[in-house]
Amino acid sequence: MTTSETGTDRRQRLKALREAALHRPVAASQVSRGFNGRWTRRHWAHASLFATLGVLVAAIVPGFGPTSNVPAPAHAQRSSLALALPPLPLSRLKGHSGDSWQIVRVERGQTLGAVFEDMDLPASTMHQILEAVPGDKSVLTRLKPGTELAFDLPVSGELRTFRYDRDDSHRVELAIAGDKVTEKVTVRPTETRTVVISGKVGKSLFRSARKLGLSGNNINTLTDDIFKYDIDFNEDVGADDRFSVVVEQTWREGELLRTGPVLAATFTTGGKLHTGFRFERDGKAEYFTGDGRPLKKSFIRMPIPYARLTSNFGTRKHPVLGRTRMHKGVDYAARTGTPIMAAGDARVVSAGWQGGYGNAVVLDHGRGYSTLYGHMSRIGKIRPGQRIAQGTVIGYVGSTGMSTGPHLHYEFRVNGVHRNPLSITMPPPEPLSGNALAQFRAQTSVALARIQKVENIIYADASEPSPAARKPAKTAKTKA
Structure with a gap:
């Protein structure tokens, strides 16, 4: 400092030195020794980071929240308030019906x-x-x-x-x-309507027919009584095949009470039309083709369904006697107790023990045809002279008489002569004739006209479907 420096100059120089000291960067070692009171940009960044971490810890970790030290509130007092219920109606109070x-x-x-x-x-x-x-x-x-x-x-x-x-x-x-x-x-008045129910098989005949209003019995009639001899419902039927059924329905106050038996039916499969019409002959309901021939065959080939053929008709060595002799029937192996059905409508000739046949039944089917069923374990609820229908259970498979195991011995006779039941041409059923045929034609013509009317509306032409018929799942139910 020179002697010529005045007091004013000294004060300005000191002020400049102080300002320079305040703006000089502070090293880390100097921060550790104390904060000089001035916040830099780095200080603010660090402070913001620590504040954010603190808030997150308080929100996530139990006990760090602001309410952790707050004592639990005391239970609030509760009070009950009586509310007025709506009054019971007068009819309820007096107990009106x-x-x-x-x-x-x-x-x-x-x-x-x-x-x-x-x-x-x-x-x-x-x-x-x-x-x-x-x-x-x-x-x-x-x-x-x-x-x-x-x-x-x-x-x-x-x-x-x-x-x-x-x-x-x-x-x-x-x-x-x-x-x-x-x-x-x-x-409560009822109304009976004759209706035509028509539709396609789709994925399931049973499901489609039930959806349209046919009962389970109606569907069983189609598959088991009318068309079972001409259509294999397991193999022959496709989704586009169609059916039409005429039935009577009983209604009351808008509610369907029941559906009557099938009066007429058609089934088209593989481009072929099958028909069946219900008609009572001699007081018994049967189904016939359009020209009056019964749909039910005179005889069924196998008295035991799905049985295994073990011995054919013809000469063979007898398994018990040990010598060659004529086998006058065929044998079907089955478990003991398997039901045996009558091959056709018949009159019971005999039912009981018959020598080497053991428990046996003989049936007379008329027109010179008869059948024998042998080796039964027991005979069904039939008696000689009784008339029975085709399919009636006449006994049960066994091994009585000259038999080496449970099976059915089945014989078919024509005018007393044994014939091979597997190869003989079965006689056709008796067709309608005379007055019965005239009544049948008058009755079925009305039903067939109703079916044709409905199918013409739905399908227009079986060989060339109209645009409406090409639509999927086309079905109808009309009042005839």
Whole structure:
């Protein structure tokens, strides 16, 4: 410092040195020795990072939150408030009928007593009802699955009114007041409609037919009674094959009660049309072709379905006697107890023990045809002179008589001469003739016209489908 420096100059120089010291960078070693009070950009970045980490730790780790040190609040006091309920209707208070009906549909195997027990009603009430309607006792004690029963049960729990259907057209209501039972019968008109149900087989004949309204019995009639001799429903039927069925349906108040038997049916498979018509001959319902020939064959080839042929017709060495002799029938091996069916409609000639045949049955089918069934373990519920239908179980497979194992020995005779049942041309069934044929033609012409009308609407032409018929899953049900 020179002597010529004034006081003013000295003060300005000191101020400059102080400003330079404040803006000089601070080394890490100097920070450790103390913070000089001025925040740099790095300080702010570090502070922000530590603040963010602190918030995350407080939110994630239990006990670090701001409420961890707050004492738990005391239980709040509760109070009850009475609310006014809406008043019961007047009919409920006075117990008027019709305000508390409970509908029950009878399940398979369920009895009237079981229904009353489920409804928590005493058996004495049930007996009181049965005594009041003795004419309907069989209706109530032989309940069919699906039968509808209705109970009018007021708040008191005592049965006030019981309701059931006497038949399709009459509904009965029994009002119970103490020991007195008052009966009221309501007539419910029914309507019977003859309809044509038509559709395609699709993925499943059963499913498609059920969806259109055919009953399970109707479908079984198609497959087991009408077309089973001409169509193999396991191999021959395709999704585009179609069927039409004429049935009678009984309706009541918009509800389908039941579907009657098949009156007529057509089935088209592989481009070939098959027809069947129901007609009663001698009081028995059968199915016939359009020209009056029965669809059911006179004889079935195998009295035991799916049995294994073990011995043919002809000369052979007898397995028991050990010598060569004529085998006058064919043998089918099957387990003991397998049912044996009558090959055709017949009259029972004999049923009992018959020498080497053991337990045997002989059937007379008329026109000189007869059959014999031998070696049965036991005979069915038949007796000599009885008339039986084709397919009736006449006995069960066994090994009685001269037999080395359980099987059926089956013989086919024509005018007393043994014939090979596997190769003989079976006689055709008797066709309709005379007045029966005239009645059949008059009856079937109406049904066939109804089917043709429906199929013309749906399919237009079987060989050249119209655009409407080409649409998938085309089905119809019309009132004929």
